[in-house]
Amino acid sequence: MKDIRYRYEVEYFVTDDSAGKHKKKREVEFTKPQDKWERSDWETLAKYLRLQEKSQRCDVSVIEVKAI
Secondary structure, eight states, X not given: OOOOOEEEEXXXXXXXXXXXXXXXXXXXXXXXXXXXOOHHHHHHHHHHHHHHSSOSSEEEEEEEEEEO
């Protein structure tokens, strides 16, 4: 049986020492609905967004998550 995938649009700030602060949006998928997320799920999301950035020395702050 295939897992149900939930799609979200995430709006977040990226703060980088060299490039400053930028507001970005990205689509992500999770295997559980947002109302069931725990702290570890939010941390996983932030880690994923940080890894998607070109700079390894940046900080990510999630602003808003919307279901698509």
